[in-house]
Structure formats: C-alpha cells, structure tokens
Amino acid sequence: MRTNSLMLREIREQPQALARTLTSAQSVVQELKKRFATRRPRLIILVARGTSDNAALFGRYLLEVSTGIPVSLAAPSILTVYRSKLDLKDTLVVGISQSGESTDTNYVLEWAAKAGAATLGITNRARSSLAKIPDHLLLVKAGPERSVAATKTYTGQMLALYLLAHALGARIRMRDLQRLPELAAKALETEPEVAERAERYRFMRYGVVVGRGLNYANAFELALKLMETCYVVAERFSSADFLHGPIALVEPSFPVFLYASPGPVWRSLKEILDRLEALQAELLVFTDRGHREAYAARRRAIVVPEAVPVCPGMPEDLLTPIPYIIPGQLLAAYLAREKGLNPDRPRSLQKVTLTL
Amino acid sequence: MRTNSLMLREIREQPQALARTLTSAQSVVQELKKRFATRRPRLIILVARGTSDNAALFGRYLLEVSTGIPVSLAAPSILTVYRSKLDLKDTLVVGISQSGESTDTNYVLEWAAKAGAATLGITNRARSSLAKIPDHLLLVKAGPERSVAATKTYTGQMLALYLLAHALGARIRMRDLQRLPELAAKALETEPEVAERAERYRFMRYGVVVGRGLNYANAFELALKLMETCYVVAERFSSADFLHGPIALVEPSFPVFLYASPGPVWRSLKEILDRLEALQAELLVFTDRGHREAYAARRRAIVVPEAVPVCPGMPEDLLTPIPYIIPGQLLAAYLAREKGLNPDRPRSLQKVTLTL
Numbered sequence: 001m002r003t004n005s006l007m008l009r010e011i012r013e014q015p016q017a018l019a020r021t022l023t024s025a026q027s028v029v030q031e032l033k034k035r036f037a038t039r040r041p042r043l044i045i046l047v048a049r050g051t052s053d054n055a056a057l058f059g060r061y062l063l064e065v066s067t068g069i070p071v072s073l074a075a076p077s078i079l080t081v082y083r084s085k086l087d088l089k090d091t092l093v094v095g096i097s098q099s100g101e102s103t104d105t106n107y108v109l110e111w112a113a114k115a116g117a118a119t120l121g122i123t124n125r126a127r128s129s130l131a132k133i134p135d136h137l138l139l140v141k142a143g144p145e146r147s148v149a150a151t152k153t154y155t156g157q158m159l160a161l162y163l164l165a166h167a168l169g170a171r172i173r174m175r176d177l178q179r180l181p182e183l184a185a186k187a188l189e190t191e192p193e194v195a196e197r198a199e200r201y202r203f204m205r206y207g208v209v210v211g212r213g214l215n216y217a218n219a220f221e222l223a224l225k226l227m228e229t230c231y232v233v234a235e236r237f238s239s240a241d242f243l244h245g246p247i248a249l250v251e252p253s254f255p256v257f258l259y260a261s262p263g264p265v266w267r268s269l270k271e272i273l274d275r276l277e278a279l280q281a282e283l284l285v286f287t288d289r290g291h292r293e294a295y296a297a298r299r300r301a302i303v304v305p306e307a308v309p310v311c312p313g314m315p316e317d318l319l320t321p322i323p324y325i326i327p328g329q330l331l332a333a334y335l336a337r338e339k340g341l342n343p344d345r346p347r348s349l350q351k352v353t354l355t356l
Numbered sequence: 357m358r359t360n361s362l363m364l365r366e367i368r369e370q371p372q373a374l375a376r377t378l379t380s381a382q383s384v385v386q387e388l389k390k391r392f393a394t395r396r397p398r399l400i401i402l403v404a405r406g407t408s409d410n411a412a413l414f415g416r417y418l419l420e421v422s423t424g425i426p427v428s429l430a431a432p433s434i435l436t437v438y439r440s441k442l443d444l445k446d447t448l449v450v451g452i453s454q455s456g457e458s459t460d461t462n463y464v465l466e467w468a469a470k471a472g473a474a475t476l477g478i479t480n481r482a483r484s485s486l487a488k489i490p491d492h493l494l495l496v497k498a499g500p501e502r503s504v505a506a507t508k509t510y511t512g513q514m515l516a517l518y519l520l521a522h523a524l525g526a527r528i529r530m531r532d533l534q535r536l537p538e539l540a541a542k543a544l545e546t547e548p549e550v551a552e553r554a555e556r557y558r559f560m561r562y563g564v565v566v567g568r569g570l571n572y573a574n575a576f577e578l579a580l581k582l583m584e585t586c587y588v589v590a591e592r593f594s595s596a597d598f599l600h601g602p603i604a605l606v607e608p609s610f611p612v613f614l615y616a617s618p619g620p621v622w623r624s625l626k627e628i629l630d631r632l633e634a635l636q637a638e639l640l641v642f643t644d645r646g647h648r649e650a651y652a653a654r655r656r657a658i659v660v661p662e663a664v665p666v667c668p669g670m671p672e673d674l675l676t677p678i679p680y681i682i683p684g685q686l687l688a689a690y691l692a693r694e695k696g697l698n699p700d701r702p703r704s705l706q707k708v709t710l711t712l
Contacts, residue, residue, distance in 0.1 A: 240712075
C-alpha cells in the first residue's frame with residue numbers, strides 16, 4: 001500500500017503554497033490594476049489544457065460574475081490547427097499552464113501578443129517558455145509539482161484568477177483572499193474521513209460529478225482526477241445540463257458526487273439532489289459547515305469543518321471552490337491507493353503533454 | 357423489437373428537413389446580411405442547452421474558423437442564477453432551442469435584447485416563446501420532433517449556423533450549403549451496416565467519443581445520444597484534451613468512437629488513432645469515402661458513401677459535420693433497440709426540460 005504518494009504530499013502543501021502565491025503576486029496585481037484602471041478589456045479569452053483548463057473554467061465563472069466582462073474559453077485548434085485569425089481588439093488573453101511548456105497554450109498566447117491583445121501568463125515555472133511571452137506574469141508559487149496528477153497548482157491557478165478579478169475591479173478584497181490558506185488548511189482536516197470512505201468505491205468503474213456556477217469547474221477537476229488516477233469513467237455536468245439528458249443514466253446505486261455549494265446556485269442543486277435521491281442514486285456530497293441546509297439534509301456528506309466566509313456584495317459561494325476541491329483531491333488519491341494504483345504515474349501519461 | 361422508433365423515422369427525414377430549412381431561410385439570411393454588412397459584431401455569444409448546446413458548440417468552431425469573430429458559449433447561470441450583468445456592446449447573442457421554451461435560453465436572450473445586444477433566435481417552433489424575443493429569427497423547418505432524442509433538429513440547427521456564418525461574410529457559398537441535403541441522404545445509406553454493427557455493443561456500459569475542430573461537437577452529440585437512449589456512460593473529448601489525462605482510462609478493449617475527419621485536424625486525429633491502436637482500444641471510426649487516408653487505414657469504420665466536397669478557401673472538413681453525425685444517430689437508435697430500450701422515451705426525461 002502506497003501510504004504517502006507524492007500526490008497526497010502535494011495536496012497537503014496547499015495552505016503554504018497559497019500563502020506564498022498571495023505574497024509574491026502583490027506587485028503584479030498592482031501592475032495589472034494600473035494597466036486596466038482607465039480601460040478594462042472588452043473580452044477575456046482564457047487558454048489552457050487539462051487541469052489548467054479546469055482552472056480556466058473556474059476563472060470564466062469568477063470573472064463574468066465578479067467583473068461583468070464576457071469571457072471565452074479558447075478553442076486552441078482555431079489558431080493552432082485551422083490557422084484562422086481572430087479579431088482580438090480590446091481583448092485580454094490569459095494563458096494558464098503548470099509547466100509553462102504547453103505548446104498550444106504558448107502558441108495562442110504568442111499569436112495574441114502579435115495580434116495586439118493584452119496578455120497575461122499564469123504558470124508555476126518562472127523559467128518556462130510561457131514566462132517569456134506575455135505582458136504580465138502571475139507566478140503560482142506552489143513549488144515543483146512532481147506527481148503527474150496536478151493538485152496544488154490547480155488551487156494556485158484558481159488563486160491567481162481571484163487576483164486577476166480583484167485587479168480588474170471586482171468587489172473581492174485582498175483580505176478575503178487572505179483567508180484562503182486557512183480555509184485550505186481546514187479542508188485538509190477531512191483527510192481521515194475521506195481516507196476511510198474511499199474503500200467503498202473500490203470497484204467503481206464509472207460515475208458522475210455534478211457542480212454548478214463557481215464550483216462547476218470542480219466537477220470537471222474531480223472527474224479528471226478520478227479518470228487519471230483511478231481509471232474511473234467519470235462524467236461531469238452542471239446540475240442544469242445534467243437534467244437535459246444525462247440524468248437518464250441514473251439507476252439505483254449509480255454513483256454521483258455533488259458539490260453542494262451555498263448561495264444562488266443552491267436551489268438548482270437542491271432540485272437535483274431530490275431527483276437523485278428519488279432515483280436511488282448513490283450520492284456523496286461535498287459541502288461546508290456553514291451551509292447547514294446541505295449538511296443537515298445529507299447523511300452521506302463530506303463537510304469542510306470551517307464555514308466559508310461571505311464577502312459583501314459577492315455571491316455566498318465566492319470562496320468555496322478552493323476548500324471544496326480539497327476533499328475531492330483526497331478522495332482520488334485514497335481511491336487510487338484502494339485500487340492498488342500509483343496516482344503519481346498514471347498509465348499512458350507524462351507530466352507535460354505536448355499537443356497542437 | 358422496436359423496429360421503427362420515432363427516433364429512426366426522424367433521422368431518416370433529415371434530407372427533406374434540411375432542404376426545407378434552406379429554402380425558407382433565404383429572406384432572413386438577406387436580412388442578416390444587410391444588418392451586418394457595414395458593422396459586424398465584435399463578439400458572438402451562443403446560448404443553449406442539451407442537444408441545442410451541442411449545435412452551439414459546432415457553431416462556435418464554425419463561426420470562429422470562418423469569420424474570425426470571437427465566440428463564447430454562454431454560461432446561462434451567470435445571468436439566470438447569479439444575476440450578474442455582462443457588458444454586451446457590439447455583441448450578437450444567438451439563442452438556440454428546439455422547442456423555443458427553454459427557460460434559461462429565453463431569459464438570456466431577453467436580457468441580451470434589453471442590454472442592447474443584437475439578437476438572433478434559432479428554433480424549430482415558429483409559435484414558441486423564443487420566437488417572440490429576438491431581432492431576427494432563423495426557423496428550423498424540421499417539422500414536429502416527437503422523439504425525446506433530438507436528431508433532425510440538431511442538423512437543422514447546424515444548417516442555421518452555416519447560414520449565419522454565410523450572412524456574416526464567411527467564404528461559404530449558398531451552393532455549398534445546397535449540397536447538404538444530398539450529403540445527408542448519402543449518409544443515410546449507412547443504415548443497414550450500422551444496424552448490423554450495433555449488436556456488438558449490446559453490453560457496453562461506458563465508452564469515449566473523440567472528435568476535433570468542426571466535428572468536436574459531434575463527439576458531444578453522439579455521447580449525449582448514447583447516454584440518453586442507451587444509458588451508456590459516454591465521455592466526449594477533443595483528441596487534444598483526451599491526451600491531457602483521460603487517455604489513462606484506456607485499457608485493452610476499451611470502446612472508443614472517433615470522428616476521423618479530413619483536413620487540418622487529421623494529423624492530430626491520426627496521432628490519437630495510433631496511440632489507441634497501440635493501447636488495443638476497441639475502435640470504431642466514422643469517416644467518408646473521400647478521406648482515403650482514414651478509410652484505407654481503419655478496418656473498423658463506418659464510411660459515408662459520398663466524398664464530402666471541398667469548399668474553396670475553407671478547411672476541407674467544412675461540410676463533414678452533418679453527414680458524419682448521421683451514422684452516429686443511427687448507431688444510438690439501433691443500439692437502444694438491441695438493449696431493449698425505447699429511445700423515444702428515455703427514463704427520467706421529457707421533451708422540454710425547464711431549468712434556470
């Protein structure tokens with residue numbers, strides 16, 4: 001039994017990693033504030049692959065909700081494969097990559113810089129190819145990530161996107177973001193419980209992860225971790241999209257993991273929880289101590305022990321995504337162990353994937 | 357055995373449905389041409405759910421590749437749940453819905469009209485709520501769709517998006533689009549072969565569908581059909597995203613369906629085909645008679661018997677998506693039959709799904 005995979009160790013490093021990123025990013029945040037003080041971008045395009053693309057999906061919701069600027073998740077092939085030209089006037093293009101060596105992300109960022117867009121890079125590696133391209137660089141200070149399964153860089157990239165939203169004038173205060181390392185530490189307290197629950201899923205071959213709004217990206221990220229490290233065919237849907245077809249999959253005992261986040265998305269999540277219970281799905285819910293309604297209603301729940309604080313003028317779930325993904329990461333790491341798999345070296349994968 | 361589901365009958369109606377839509381849309385195409393002749397939108401936002409959202413995903417690639425205007429697929433919850441405001445200056449918002457009664461699509465379209473965006477609706481129902489909202493209305497003339505599994509309206513919506521691209525100045529000629537009904541008819545000739553092949557998948561519980569570029573949306577659509585009508589846990593990925601993690605799922609005999617389209621995307625698809633063969637995946641490839649490389653190389657392939665024509669100045673795969681989805685639709689319909697399921701009434705679903 002692999003009791004201490006790199007993946008588990010890196011999951012546990014997240015509070016410190018987040019604190020380092022917060023401190024080191026301050027000057028770049030000032031630089032971004034200055035650049036966009038008089039003229040905000042009209043469109044933001046986020047470009048990434050894999051786990052970084054899940055961080056981008058989070059960024060899409062965060063930036064639209066908190067700044068009102070339309071966001072598009074790039075389809076890199078438009079540029080890298082079809083060699084089309086996009087009109088990028090008044091556009092901010094943000095490239096996100098752990099390694100900074102993602103060929104397609106770098107291609108799009110380079111092309112955007114030449115096409116006159118403002119550019120920002122978010123990477124964990126200061127000396128990477130990506131670091132040389134953009135006007136601005138937000139460094140994730142997670143330290144080297146050695147497990148193939150990305151964890152601490154995912155939350156680091158999420159933090160970088162909060163910092164970008166703040167710099168673009170969102171009502172997200174720096175002191176709200178300073179709570180994140182502590183919230184991550186509290187979320188890590190779920191580890192013994194998650195370790196124990198993992199056994200139940202030893203023979204799970206497929207399942208669905210559901211989230212909505214700011215936690216929609218976490219559904220993608222937990223599903224990706226279950227695919228990569230546990231070889232579970234894990235689908236991911238928003239609670240709304242799930243009702244438009246895929247809910248037909250659900251029969252008694254069908255496994256569903258659900259991010260039960262508070263705030264405006266709760267009503268839609270509650271609706272789907274009720275439907276899933278009526279269909280006798282096997283549910284596991286992630287929530288936090290402050291979200292009493294979800295907590296009380298579900299017997300099978302993993303509850304982050306600290307209530308996630310509310311930021312004035314922002315939706316109630318604003319700060320939930322980082323603490324909510326942590327028990328998901330832990331679940332994937334412990335389930336890999338139960339299945340006798342090494343989450344640090346999934347079959348067919350390398351740490352840096354090159355695609356165009 | 358259900359030999360003649362509504363779904364199968366509606367699949368077979370597609371050539372006529374496409375021809376009707378082409379004829380009836382001409383005046384709206386002229387109207388759109390006129391409106392955008394001097395000033396094109398700076399951003400296009402597509403909003404939809406379910407199968408219509410898969411058509412929107414196709415539209416995203418088509419419009420960016422052929423017009424260079426950035427496109428964003430709306431996250432409706434930003435407006436319907438978080439009640440945020442998006443800056444929609446110089447934006448065209450396109451709402452797509454078979455029934456025209458999709459609550460969230462209509463909400464976003466209504467909001468966009470009030471916020472000063474140009475608006476276009478694409479629906480199969482002239483007397484729907486959606487039809488009353490937008491500046492312009494492109495009617496899909498598929499006739500009533502009675503199966504819960506949408507088929508003829510999906511290809512009808514795709515055609516409407518080709519017409520929009522044409523109206524926005526893309527190098528897509530009306531006479532290219534006039535080939536589509538005939539290409540659909542040729543694709544329907546695969547029916548006996550697909551019907552025979554379906555048996556092999558009788559006990560398939562999960563699988564993956566891969567596509568890229570203009571056929572990426574078809575991967576989503578075939579996967580959705582397999583989920584809705586056959587209860588197969590079907591994932592969908594671009595060939596690039598598949599390499600960034602999910603390929604770890606593939607062990608010998610793992611079922612993968614792949615859209616082997618010609619043109620600039622072929623290199624990336626060929627790379628993944630070779631990887632999947634090395635991993636001994638169970639592959640089924642969809643391609644056309646004209647794409648000799650894919651056709652010659654694959655023993656297990658469903659081949660649309662007519663070579664898909666090439667449009668000057670446009671990528672070689674421009675007209676493949678409609679003929680390529682048809683054998684996929686047939687596969688889902690016949691597999692449902694093999695599994696003893698009624699594709700017209702999947703469990704837990706209704707024809708019109710209302711979500712916010």
